Amino acid sequence: MPDSFQLQAALREDAGKGASRRLRRESDLVPAILYGAGKDPQSLSIPHKDLYKSCEDEAFFSRVISLEVEGKKQDAIVKDLQRHPSKDRILHVDFFRVQMDQEIIVEVPLHFLNEDTCVGVKQGGGNISRPMTSVEISCLPGLLPEFIEVDIADLEVGSSIHMSELNLAEGLTIPALVQGADYDQVVVACNVMRRSEDSEAAGMDQTGDDAQSLQTGSAESASSEGTDSEKE
Structure with missing residues (x-):
């Protein structure tokens, strides 16, 4: 660079x-x-x-x-x-x-770190969601960063990181946060993953129950026919 x-x-x-x-x-x-x-x-x-x-x-x-x-x-x-x-x-x-002594507002990209070792993914089986890939910041031109790092190594399932939790260098601010808590957007979250295996397992159990019912019904029918034959 x-x-x-x-x-x-x-x-x-x-x-x-x-x-x-x-x-x-x-x-x-x-x-x-x-x-x-x-x-x-x-x-x-x-x-x-x-x-x-x-x-x-x-x-x-x-x-x-x-x-x-x-x-x-x-x-x-x-x-x-x-x-x-x-x-x-x-x-x-x-x-x-730009004038170097006057603040500017610029969209800066976010770089997410340690996604492969995130505890919510590795231990909780969660899924990472990134609603934001950049954030608007205000600063002097000389302080403008290339990107902002977001470390998600300790992010647990059901947890999220908001704009107000970003680790900004001195001299950087997020203009949106001045407008109040309602503007403190989620940057990244670790959501509970809905496993298709659970649905498949439930379906297999149901299929097994149905098969058992059919077998039981067939056996009872055969037994009934045998009894009727003996009576004749």
Whole structure:
């Protein structure tokens, strides 16, 4: 993982869908926009191969990026990125300018640790559920983490970890929690697994009982027929 991400971008004058299509088709460039920090938006173009390579690293989406536009460097983060629905191509990217002394709100991925040794799974036969794969945090750009780790080694069956229980580094906060306890969502849970074997076992027992009843009924019928024959 690189210490920082740097991209070269050029200003573009043409706007609109038609211009963007020509840019992608004829020059192998990705149309982009840079906005925020109280400055005018800038329409940019970035070489597809450079942007694609950066996107291969998960950290690209949660790190401050140095954009060099016409020889001037600007700090920014990725706000939105559009991909082609069927081709391995990037269609457009939105960058948001940041100032290093002002807090920003960014979606940061969650990395779940020790799932294979989780006590709820190993000892309780539970099943891990992950309602959240990322969390929105607020911090200064220089403190922005690549990801947040969630250790579930001690998670027991029927237990869960909420956003308020995440181990955040100093300087990081979760804006949603300011709104109250109702917004403290479950990040990961260990649920009781419903075993199909129990249902199958119950079905086998029932089948066995039915078979026994049939055998008993047949034996009683045969005995009755034998008695009737003797009487004749």
